[in-house]
Structures are given as C-alpha cells and as structure tokens.
Amino acid sequence: MIRAEGLGLRYGDGDEGEAPEVLQGLTFSVPGGGWRWLLGPSGAGKSSLLRLLHVAARPTRGRLHLMGVDIGAARRHELPAMRRRIGMVFQDFRLLSHLSVFDNVALPLRLAGRAEAPLRADVTEMLRWVGLSKVAAMRPSLLSGGEQQRAAIARAVIVRPLLLLADEPTGNLDDAQAERLMVLLREMNRLGTTVIVATHNTALVERHPGPALELARGRLARDG
Amino acid sequence: MARRAASRLAAGRLDGLGLRHAPGWRMLPLVVAAMAFLAALAMAGAQGAAELGRHWQRGAAATLTVQVPRSGDAPSPPAAEGETRRDRVVALLRGTPGVAVVRPLGDAELSDLLRPWLGSGAEKLSLPLPAVIAVTVATDGPDLPALTARLEAAAPGTMLESHGLWVRRLDLLARSLRLCALAALGLVAAVAASVIVVATRATLASRREVVETLHGLGATDFYVADRFARRASRAAALGGLAGLAAALPVVVVLTALAAPFVSAVPAETALPGLAELLATVPRLPPALLWALPTLPLTAAAIGYLAAQGAVRAWLRHLP
Ligand SMILES: Nc1ncnc2c1ncn2[C@@H]1O[C@H](COP(=O)(O)OP(=O)(O)O)[C@@H](O)[C@H]1O
Ligand SMILES: [Mg+2]
Numbered sequence: 372m373i374r375a376e377g378l379g380l381r382y383g384d385g386d387e388g389e390a391p392e393v394l395q396g397l398t399f400s401v402p403g404g405g406w407r408w409l410l411g412p413s414g415a416g417k418s419s420l421l422r423l424l425h426v427a428a429r430p431t432r433g434r435l436h437l438m439g440v441d442i443g444a445a446r447r448h449e450l451p452a453m454r455r456r457i458g459m460v461f462q463d464f465r466l467l468s469h470l471s472v473f474d475n476v477a478l479p480l481r482l483a484g485r486a487e488a489p490l491r492a493d494v495t496e497m498l499r500w501v502g503l504s505k506v507a508a509m510r511p512s513l514l515s516g517g518e519q520q521r522a523a524i525a526r527a528v529i530v531r532p533l534l535l536l537a538d539e540p541t542g543n544l545d546d547a548q549a550e551r552l553m554v555l556l557r558e559m560n561r562l563g564t565t566v567i568v569a570t571h572n573t574a575l576v577e578r579h580p581g582p583a584l585e586l587a588r589g590r591l592a593r594d595g
Numbered sequence: 596m597a598r599r600a601a602s603r604l605a606a607g608r609l610d611g612l613g614l615r616h617a618p619g620w621r622m623l624p625l626v627v628a629a630m631a632f633l634a635a636l637a638m639a640g641a642q643g644a645a646e647l648g649r650h651w652q653r654g655a656a657a658t659l660t661v662q663v664p665r666s667g668d669a670p671s672p673p674a675a676e677g678e679t680r681r682d683r684v685v686a687l688l689r690g691t692p693g694v695a696v697v698r699p700l701g702d703a704e705l706s707d708l709l710r711p712w713l714g715s716g717a718e719k720l721s722l723p724l725p726a727v728i729a730v731t732v733a734t735d736g737p738d739l740p741a742l743t744a745r746l747e748a749a750a751p752g753t754m755l756e757s758h759g760l761w762v763r764r765l766d767l768l769a770r771s772l773r774l775c776a777l778a779a780l781g782l783v784a785a786v787a788a789s790v791i792v793v794a795t796r797a798t799l800a801s802r803r804e805v806v807e808t809l810h811g812l813g814a815t816d817f818y819v820a821d822r823f824a825r826r827a828s829r830a831a832a833l834g835g836l837a838g839l840a841a842a843l844p845v846v847v848v849l850t851a852l853a854a855p856f857v858s859a860v861p862a863e864t865a866l867p868g869l870a871e872l873l874a875t876v877p878r879l880p881p882a883l884l885w886a887l888p889t890l891p892l893t894a895a896a897i898g899y900l901a902a903q904g905a906v907r908a909w910l911r912h913l914p
Binding site: 425426427428429447448450451452453454455457459465467469478479482483526 | 804805808809810811812813814815816818913914
C-alpha cells in the first residue's frame with residue numbers, strides 16, 4: 372500500500388535558497404489494511420508526511436510508492452484519480468462553507484462522476500452512520516466542532532477509500548467524542564481500509580494501542 | 596420540501612465554488628457589454644466599407660472613355676475626315692455587346708472639361724483636340740482587349756481608358772478599411788479575454804482554499820476550470836447580449852444615413868424618421884444580419900476559453 376525509500380520533503384520553489392528539509396530519509400512501509408499511529412511533537416513533520424501521502428505535495432527526495440504508483444514519477448493527470456481513492460480528514464476540517472453538510476459529503480462522489488440517485492442514498496446512509504441526519508441541510512458553520520469533525524470524516528470515507536489519513540482528528544473533541552471517533556476509524560480499518568492517524572494525544576494512543584511511526588525533527592524515530 | 600432540496604442541490608453542483616458571490620464577477624457583464632458594443636460598430640464599419648467599396652467600384656468600372664485623334668499621324672487632314680473617324684468608332688461601339696450607352700461629347704462640353712487646364716481660351720488655340728466619347732458599359736461589360744484591337748483597326752490611334760487604376764485604388768481603400776475594422780474586432784476580443792482572465796484570477800485568489808480543497812478531494816483541472824468557465828461564459832454572453840442591444844439602434848441609424856451613398860436610388864431629401872428607421876432593420880445588409888447575432892455567442896466562447904485557460908494555468912502551481 373505504502374512504500375517509502377529515503378523519502379524527503381523540502382518546502383519552497385528552490386529559488387528561495389536553502390529551505391531546510393522538513394522530512395529526511397524516511398524509509399518504511401505500510402501493508403494494505405494496516406493501522407499506524409503517526410506520532411511526534413508539534414513541528415516534527417506529521418502533517419507534512421500526510422501531505423505526501425495525500426499527494427498534495429510531491430517528494431523532493433527519495434521515492435514514494437502509493438497503491439503501486441511511483442508518486443515522484445507519475446504524470447500529473449494521473450494524480451486526481453489517486454486522490455479520489457485516498458480519504459483525508461484535515462485538522463481544520465476544510466468543509467466548503469457555501470455548501471450544505473449533505474453537499475459537502477456528496478462532493479467526492481460527484482467529483483467521481485457518480486449518478487445522482489444512488490449517490491443520494493449513500494450520502495443519506497453515511498450521514499445517519501455519523502449521526503448528522505438532522506443537520507444535513509445546514510451550512511457547516513452552524514455546526515458544533517464535533518459535528519463538523521464528523522462531517523469531515525463522512526466526506527473522507529464516503530468513497531470507501533483504500534487509504535484513510537487523519538490529522539489530529541481529536542484536537543477539537545472532548546473525550547467522549549474522541550472515543551466515538553476512534554470506534555469509527557477502527558471500524559473503517561476492520562473493513563479493510565489502511566488508516567494513518569497523526570496525533571500527539573498520548574492518552575488516546577495508550578487506550579488504543581497499535582503500531583506507530585514516530586517522527587522527530589523530520590526523521591523516523593520509531594517504526595513499530 | 597424535496598423539490599427545494601433538489602434545486603438547492605442543483606445550484607450547489609453548478610456553483611461548486613460559491614462563485615455567485617465572488618466580487619470580480621459582477622463587473623464582467625458590464626465590461627463585456629462595452630466590448631460587444633464596440634465590436635458591433637466595427638462589424639457595421641467593416642460591412643459598410645465593403646458595401647461602399649463595391650458601389651464605387653461598380654460606378655468607376657461602369658464607365659469607359661474613348662479618345663479618337665482627329666488626324667491620326669496624317670499631317671493636315673480635312674476636318675470632315677475626323678468626323679467620319681469619330682462616327683465610325685461610335686458606330687462600332689454601339690454595335691459592341693456589353694456596351695449600354697455611347698455618348699460623344701460636344702465641343703462645348705469638351706472645352707468645359709479642358710478649361711481648368713488650358714484656360715478659357717482653349718477653343719482659340721486651334722489645337723487638334725481629339726473627339727471624346729463617353730461609354731457606359733453593362734454589368735458584364737465588353738471584352739476590353741478585343742475592343743481595343745477593333746478600335747485601332749477602325750481608327751488608328753484611338754485610345755480606350757478603362758479607369759482600371761481607380762478601380763484598383765478604390766478596391767485597396769475599401770480593403771484597408773475592412774482590415775482596420777477586423778483589427779479593431781480582434782483587439783476588442785483580446786481586451787475582453789484579458790478582462791475575463793483578470794476577473795478569474797481575482798476570484799481564484801479569493802477562493803484559494805476552496806479550490807485547493809476541491810483539488811485535494813480529487814477534482815480534475817478540467818472540473819475546477821469548468822466551474823469557473825461556465826460562470827464566465829454566462830456573464831460574457833449576458834454582456835454580449837446587452838452590448839448588442841445597445842449597438843443595434845446606432846447601427847440602424849448609421850446604415851440609414853449611409854444608404855444614399857450606397858444605393859442607386861437618389862437620396863430622399865428629408866432625414867428619415869423613427870418609423871422609417873425601424874423599417875430598415877430587416878433591410879440591413881444580410882452579412883451584418885448574420886454577423887451581429889454571433890456576438891453574444893462569440894462572447895460566451897471567449898469567456899469560457901479565457902476562464903478555462905486562466906484557471907488551468909493557476910492550477911499548475913498545485914501538484
Ligand atoms: N507550507 C509550509 N511551508 C513551509 N514550511 C512548512 C509548511 N508547512 C510546515 N512547514 C514546516 O515544516 C515543519 C513540520 O511541520 P508540520 O509538518 O506541520 O509538523 P507537525 O504536523 O508534526 O506539527 C515545521 O517546521 C513547519 O514550520
Ligand atoms: Mg500538524
């Protein structure tokens with residue numbers, strides 16, 4: 372599913388001189404259907420690694436194979452289809468403010484060109500699963516933080532992604548909400564989705580032990 | 596309820612970027628309307644130049660001048676001989692197919708023509724003035740080289756002047772005017788495209804996060820660009836329509852004012868009233884009647900392509 376060899380990332384266009392590498396020499400692999408915590412202090416490079424895995428940035432060094440595709444060498448027009456197989460839950464949700472919750476969750480299916488009738492059934496079912504049926508017609512800004520979080524997750528998993536990435540998903544949640552979210556993510560993983568969850572919430576990790584990748588200053592400090 | 600939800604959904608799909616409320620978009624129809632107005636005038640100008648050129652050419656090409664020297668090369672022929680030479684040429688011309696009117700100029704007429712060059716005493720100079728014959732030709736005129744040869748045989752030294760030089764000059768003038776009008780059209784299109792590109796860029800800047808989110812969800816460049824391009828296309832079509840509506844009265848009035856110069860019928864002395872003007876709309880030159888309605892369509896196409904290009908160029912910054 373994921374194979375990284377000497378993976379490195381440097382921000383900027385090069386002409387900004389020597390921007391430091393925020394990720395350096397990462398070598399690891401994650402099998403299909405696997406689970407990984409992504410750990411490390413703030414600024415360690417967790418979000419940056421998730422960007423690479425979400426194909427929102429290309430490696431500036433080394434190789435990254437995702438679902439059998441060499442991301443560094445892939446043609447640009449091949450990437451949108453890959454992104455549609457990857458679900459991403461952003462730290463700041465990134466729901467589209469001018470669309471209803473329903474339309475936000477339906478968006479990935481519409482981008483994939485799904486027909487409207489089956490799509491409506493799927494989105495309705497998904498909203499019921501995450502407990503947002505009652506607010507489906509509302510704008511995201513009217514929702515609580517926890518509800519927005521669940522809308523973002525619904526949008527990420529509606530396409531049944533092969534790979535699900537979550538960046539600090541419990542950052543805005545209280546403990547009860549965080550537990551419900553974990554149940555959701557575990558369920559997705561049990562159904563076959565590869566899940567990578569970035570967090571610095573050590574209590575959460577202790578309650579839900581699992582294999583982890585730990586970053587320290589852009590380098591891999593632990594794999595297992 | 597379901598109906599309302601469906602229409603909201605449709606609106607959401609069409610407007611996946613919230614462009615309806617984007618600031619750069621609002622002035623777009625106005626600017627495109629101004630461009631379409633200018634384009635309509637340029638079209639009418641091109642059409643008018645072509646029409647005028649055709650008319651002038653027809654007029655100039657329709658007349659020939661034939662000069663019959665009184666004497667040929669003979670030293671001092673009797674005056675009567677010149678008369679018969681002229682009469683021979685006139686008879687020959689009248690018998691030529693394609694010649695409509697043959698009119699020998701009288702002596703008085705001739706000296707009137709020459710007075711600017713020779714002064715009022717032209718008659719007294721006792722120069723051997725040639726006989727001059729004005730010829731009006733039919734639409735499919737005579738074969739000029741053949742006619743020249745036959746005239747030379749009938750009366751050696753006879754000269755046929757066909758005004759070909761003037762026809763060529765008028766043709767050149769009309770072509771130049773048309774070219775200018777076409778250049779103006781091209782310029783107007785380029786300005787409209789630039790305005791659309793600028794408005795699209797401004798909107799992209801204000802919708803940056805939304806565009807990046809869509810991109811992250813796996814939207815293709817075409818999908819994102821298409822959202823913008825449809826909006827731009829619609830705004831441009833609206834502007835094109837408004838510009839055309841504003842230009843139509845101007846074009847009608849200009850065409851009516853130009854009519855006396857391009858029609859064979861003599862001008863009416865009174866200026867046309869509103870009713871007469873409206874009556875001329877169906878009589879606008881057919882080429883113009885075809886060209887004007889393409890304005891909103893062309894504007895829509897320019898809007899679509901310019902916005903697509905601008906968005907795609909911008910998206911290349913994303914991986
Ligand atoms: N878009 C960016 N441009 C430049 N530097 C960035 C950008 N995003 C993150 N960084 C830098 O990369 C490093 C790692 O950041 P990040 O990946 O967000 O770490 P984490 O998610 O673990 O807190 C930090 O030093 C941060 O300043
Ligand atoms: Mg982070």
